[in-house]
Amino acid sequence: MNEHPATPAPTTATPHVVVIGGGYAGVMAANRLTTREDLTVTLVNPRPSFVHRVRLHQLVGGTDPAVIAYADVLAERVRLVVDSATRIDAPGRGVELAGGGTLSYDYLVYAAGSGTADPEVPGAAAHAYPIGTLEDAERLRPALDAVPATAPVLVVGAGPTGIETAAELAEAGRPVTLVCGGALGPYLHRRGRRSVAGRLAALGVTVADGPGAKVAEVRADGVTLADGRALPGALTVWTVGFGVPDLAARSGLATDALGRLLTDETLTSVDDDRVIAAGDSAAPSGVPLRMGCQSAMPMGARAADTVLSRLAGERPAPLHQHFAAQCLSLGRGAGVFQFANRSDEAVWFHIGGALGAKLKETVCAFVPEHLAKEGRKPGSYRLHTGSGGPARAKSLRAAATTAPAPARKG
Template identity: 70%
Template sequence: MTGNTDVVVVGGGYAGVMAANRLTQRDDVTVTLINPRPTFVERIRLHQLVGGSHDAVVDYREVLAERVRLVVDTVTRIDAAERSVTLATGGTVGYDYLIYAVGSGSADPRVPGAAEFAYPIASLEEAQRLRPVVDAAPATAAVTVVGAGPTGIETAAELAEQGRSVTLVCGEVLGPYLHPRGRRSVAKRLAKLGVTVLDGPGATVTAVTRDAVQLSGGRELPSTVTIWTAGFGVPDLAGRSGLSTDALGRLLTDETLTSVDDARIVAAGDSAAPSGLPFRMSCQAAGPLGAHAADTVLSRIAGEQPAPIELGFAGQCISLGRRAGIFQFAHRNDTAMRLYLGGRPGAKLKEFVCWGTVKQLADEARKPGSLSWAWSKDDKRQQLLQAKRGQAPATAEPAA
């Protein structure tokens, strides 16, 4: 490809910012980042926003390369045939390549009353809406957190550390990702904070009312504030635009992160489903996926065949208030191992991860192409893909 190349990145989270910064390696590439907010959201700190210990936002000037043009708007449609996106405020933006990094948000709870009476916290606006509600509730008010993944655990611990009366409704198990040893450590810390943990049979929420939560076992819990952290969904932009998605709505791609429908559309982050076998939704995956999406586009611009994604995991990091945390170490295929780091060292490591994730973006802005995740390769992914599908992953045709 000769002349200038216009690349549009849809979504300014961890994956989108990483991709946009990395694309600036070439002087002949113009990068436009379209995001509905004027500031970068540290999503892994939203529970801190609810608790009042952090505002969870960073100025884009701190993490975005100067050459990236930021457009504060929402993309309502992708027109692959015309190579353009339609904006909510009117008008279109054309592209030669598009990186789809719209991220994820709260899933439809599909539980009677949850949408009306429970507060999700998967987005900045949701967390900001919840913060004054928590502040206005009496100190002794019953707070129920539904969902015992990292967000639920962190939110419950954050509020309990402030003296709130918190019940964590797990559904089946506390911290499904965790190894049993790590799970016991988390349970011990939550108990020390005074969190009531409900798990096992009868601990699934069946309905939410204005002042109570009903469980599958027939129990009704008084609840002045109900916080919903059970499950994540993705925006339906890809599906509405006629692109192939998985059941959750993530854009279906090959292993280079290229859309199975269009070689000029590449996905990254929580909204990508490479080979129908997506990585865990996390900032840990978002950064490398954003970098790889950019590398795929740069390879196509250079007339080269993009490489398949090679991404391994290190574990899962969970804060347990401001004074404790846990880092659950994992095998590179993202399965937990016996080893974990807890207590105050776990809290320090979690804070380092939060700080380091933003620093990675800033480093890539200053020196695009400098970051590498070569150490974190999962050698078992190809075996898993072939076993799951019975064939080698399909690859989109090279772009003209």
């Protein structure tokens, strides 16, 4: 994939950067861009509040609102436009808004985020409740309240969201069955997996795992599994699948098969060096990073640095990303802090129980603090500058041995 050369600074007196998406990546990028006092930054987001997405399962469980005022995380110099982008006019350098009008830009940061993909399993769209966005969680909460406390609840998906949601509901006294569709927590080391399984068992969660535990059909009164088993459920929570907005593809920009914007290793679009991407909606070199704030915030900082380098007429630095751990809450009383190597492969060491819960809560609390600090002192965030190059290189080498995801344009 070709790397874009340095780009001369725009000729406008006050360069304007538009950031699409006000999640972890978008807020980090917008805040960091205010490093330059002669830069105007506009953040476009469809919601008036910041969604602390790692707490959405707590919103459903009634233990946290999962939203934060933008005034608490966004730099004062960033202009917030509460609207949705409907089209990017890359040749004309403009963003068309659902509410009417177009925002002109010198550079665009594409941080549109992600959600739960539309389920293809029969009956899932009609009878299951996703939890991937704030609106999903807000619809699920009253539906759950309408179900008797003793009625069985099904949670489909053995990823972090599924495990955390199952534990949260079980700790509140709900009878819960977690339908894994395969192995429980496949990204965990076997020791960490045993810790999660033990905690779920202590909470009374029934775990349906193994090769036959994939959902074949969702009904109003439960699900049918691939092996023919019927599991009753008064409500089914759906945490399976990953999808991104189709804005980039609809705008004629090259994307991967799922619609993530294709970029080089500086996070610059392969089509247009004025378009930079970050977070879940970016696919650098066609090899996207694991979704989550642990990836999104460093990518947001890197995207901002790419813009700042181009404004200065300098060559941007490539992406350096490494991982250290993944943490799960298992209700309010326990958690698992799973350590990993820099290539995001789980290692044997993990911390569970009450200390695991404390570490998870510390991480959740630090995330908005990182964003707020970057808003107060732009340029202070440094976690994206570490030695992540070797781990990233390993991912790229591995991807080179397989067929690349087909690129497409809208």
